[in-house]
Amino acid sequence: MSNISRDEVAHLAKLARLAVTEKELDVFAGQLDQILDAVAKVGEVAADDIPPTSHAVPLTNVFRADEIRPSLSQEQALSGAPAAEEGRFRVPRILGEEQ
Amino acid sequence: MTAVVDLMDYAEVVERYDPVLGLEVHVELSTKTKMFCGCPNLFGGEPNTHVCPTCLGLPGALPVVNGRAVESAIRIGLALNCEIAEWCRFARKNYFYPDMPKNFQTSQYDEPIAFNGHLDVVLDDGEVVRVDIERAHMEEDTGKSLHVGGATGRIHGAEHSLLDYNRAGVPLIEIVTKPIVGMGERAPEVARAYVAALRDLLRAMDVSDVRMDQGSLRCDANVSLMPKGTSEFGTRTETKNVNSLRSVERAVRYEMTRQAAVLASGGTVTQETRHFQEADGSTSAGRTKETAEDYRYFPEPDLVPIAPSREWVEELRATIPELPWERRKRIQAEWNLTDEELRDLVNTGAADLVAATVDAGAEPGEARSWWVQYLTQQANTRDVELADLAITPVHVARVIELVKSGELTNKLAREVVQGVLAGEGEPDEVVANRGLKVVSDDSALLTAVDEALAAQPDVAEKIRGGKVQAAGAIVGAVMKATKGQADAKRVRELILERVGA
Numbered sequence: 290m291s292n293i294s295r296d297e298v299a300h301l302a303k304l305a306r307l308a309v310t311e312k313e314l315d316v317f318a319g320q321l322d323q324i325l326d327a328v329a330k331v332g333e334v335a336a337d338d339i340p341p342t343s344h345a346v347p348l349t350n351v352f353r354a355d356e357i358r359p360s361l362s363q364e365q366a367l368s369g370a371p372a373a374e375e376g377r378f379r380v381p382r383i384l385g386e387e388q
Numbered sequence: 389m390t391a392v393v394d395l396m397d398y399a400e401v402v403e404r405y406d407p408v409l410g411l412e413v414h415v416e417l418s419t420k421t422k423m424f425c426g427c428p429n430l431f432g433g434e435p436n437t438h439v440c441p442t443c444l445g446l447p448g449a450l451p452v453v454n455g456r457a458v459e460s461a462i463r464i465g466l467a468l469n470c471e472i473a474e475w476c477r478f479a480r481k482n483y484f485y486p487d488m489p490k491n492f493q494t495s496q497y498d499e500p501i502a503f504n505g506h507l508d509v510v511l512d513d514g515e516v517v518r519v520d521i522e523r524a525h526m527e528e529d530t531g532k533s534l535h536v537g538g539a540t541g542r543i544h545g546a547e548h549s550l551l552d553y554n555r556a557g558v559p560l561i562e563i564v565t566k567p568i569v570g571m572g573e574r575a576p577e578v579a580r581a582y583v584a585a586l587r588d589l590l591r592a593m594d595v596s597d598v599r600m601d602q603g604s605l606r607c608d609a610n611v612s613l614m615p616k617g618t619s620e621f622g623t624r625t626e627t628k629n630v631n632s633l634r635s636v637e638r639a640v641r642y643e644m645t646r647q648a649a650v651l652a653s654g655g656t657v658t659q660e661t662r663h664f665q666e667a668d669g670s671t672s673a674g675r676t677k678e679t680a681e682d683y684r685y686f687p688e689p690d691l692v693p694i695a696p697s698r699e700w701v702e703e704l705r706a707t708i709p710e711l712p713w714e715r716r717k718r719i720q721a722e723w724n725l726t727d728e729e730l731r732d733l734v735n736t737g738a739a740d741l742v743a744a745t746v747d748a749g750a751e752p753g754e755a756r757s758w759w760v761q762y763l764t765q766q767a768n769t770r771d772v773e774l775a776d777l778a779i780t781p782v783h784v785a786r787v788i789e790l791v792k793s794g795e796l797t798n799k800l801a802r803e804v805v806q807g808v809l810a811g812e813g814e815p816d817e818v819v820a821n822r823g824l825k826v827v828s829d830d831s832a833l834l835t836a837v838d839e840a841l842a843a844q845p846d847v848a849e850k851i852r853g854g855k856v857q858a859a860g861a862i863v864g865a866v867m868k869a870t871k872g873q874a875d876a877k878r879v880r881e882l883i884l885e886r887v888g889a
């Protein structure tokens with residue numbers, strides 16, 4: 290049995306930039322528990338000789354030649370942006386951090 | 389806005405504390421295209437013109453790995469004496485920040501392509517320090533933000549920010565050292581020497597422009613202190629924004645004096661990112677570091693694993709060119725340099741440049757003189773590293789060739805070099821565009837000589853009377869009239885011929 294605390298859900302919500310109400314914290318904590326339990330069941334059947342799998346296709350080394358392909362125009366690139374200025378994407382001010 | 393910060397005297401710092409360094413260097417590869425898409429990998433450009441659905445993170449776009457970038461990563465790993473992973477994956481590093489349009493950075497987490505290496509670093513006095521390399525992994529660069537509003541274009545007080553994603557997705561290799569301990573008072577110097585050695589290595593391999601001023605080589609310096617006689621590492625800070633070799637040294641030194649003052653007054657060092665301030669060499673607090681868990685790394689589902697065969701790795705090993713330290717040994721022998729002479733060449737950053745100039749066909753003495761004298765002066769005036777001057781060894785070799793063939797005088801050659809440094813193109817283009825060829829056509833010179841003699845009949849008379857040294861005034865006038873493009877020796881001959889002296 291996994292046991293996700295309300296605090297952990299709140300922390301995850303903050304990392305994911307999701308506004309979660311107090312009530313939802315309890316709901317999601319319960320639901321996440323169920324999901325983790327379900328995933329843990331897979332672990333029970335995986336024997337030691339089965340390596341952890343992240344990809345469903347048995348491929349490696351898929352590479353592209355280092356050749357330039359056409360980019361979008363500035364207009365195309367900015368066409369979906371809610372706001373643009375001086376050929377750049379305009380975003381609300383960034384708080385609490387400096388690049 | 390800078391509050392007064394307590395700093396401990398450096399001598400006292402190293403008496404009471406042992407510094408521990410960890411250096412993270414980000415290198416932008418000079419591939420033609422980005423890491424996961426075919427957009428051009430170019431510095432600058434009109435904003436948002438080197439972008440596509442993949443590097444903008446638009447829904448449905450799929451990344452494909454640039455094979456050349458993987459080759460470069462493996463070659464860098466090999467040159468740093470690393471082991472190369474038999475199998476490794478990319479991972480998503482999740483965070484929300486507008487410089488990453490995807491809201492995650494494609495990086496590598498616990499499976500770097502190269503690990504467990506070392507780099508031998510030569511200090512100014514010749515002492516060699518071995519710096520152990522923890523790992524070198526592949527990732528992608530972020531976009532660039534411009535903060536608008538606020539007084540200084542900085543984030544504080546800014547009303548909004550503007551994003552250019554031309555740099556987003558540019559291939560990056562992050563090279564991380566193991567903790568560097570036991571350096572004592574030389575820690576700042578070791579940090580600078582390590583970054584310099586790494587830069588020289590990467591330049592020799594031709595995998596990156598390694599321009600610190602343009603951000604294609606960037607260093608984050610982790611610094612912590614432990615009281616003498618203890619062995620448990622203290623809390624570290626990570627100083628970012630360190631854009632020159634000199635700044636690397638200053639940043640480490642500043643953090644040592646700042647942290648020592650905090651510790652000595654009974655305080656604790658906060659684990660945080662700090663920003664280096666070029667103006668006064670100080671650092672200022674940035675964000676408190678997220679933990680690795682907060683990035684919720686997971687294997688990148690859109691990219692399959694990389695499994696470099698041992699044959700491929702050996703093929704790549706064979707492509708590694710003569711490395712800086714091998715080259716230095718060779719030039720010392722070939723040019724008969726003493727240890728001190730070689731060290732001077734290396735310390736001014738000239739050794740590899742001179743060697744490359746010689747490789748491009750120049751005579752060693754000429755090549756040395758250009759780099760060590762004139763170009764070193766130029767670098768100093770511009771406050772940049774010698775190697776970051778906008779002139780290449782091939783350019784310098786060409787200028788030397790033009791002087792040797794008599795097409796340029798030394799004075800004109802310096803003008804050509806000025807033109808190249810000013811971004812006017814290759815030496816031959818500068819010669820053509822500025823019209824700098826030596827005037828070797830005697831008829832053109834004779835006209836100038838006649839005019840000068842006519843303008844100063846008294847001088848002409850003196851020369852005629854045997855005062856040959858008076859010809860200097862006429863030579864000067866001719867040189868002025870030809871804007872210095874005449875061969876002074878030939879001018880003198882023509883004057884004497886003309887007055888019949």
Ligand SMILES: [Zn+2]
Pocket residue numbers: 422425426427438439440441442443444557
């Ligand atoms: Zn792209």
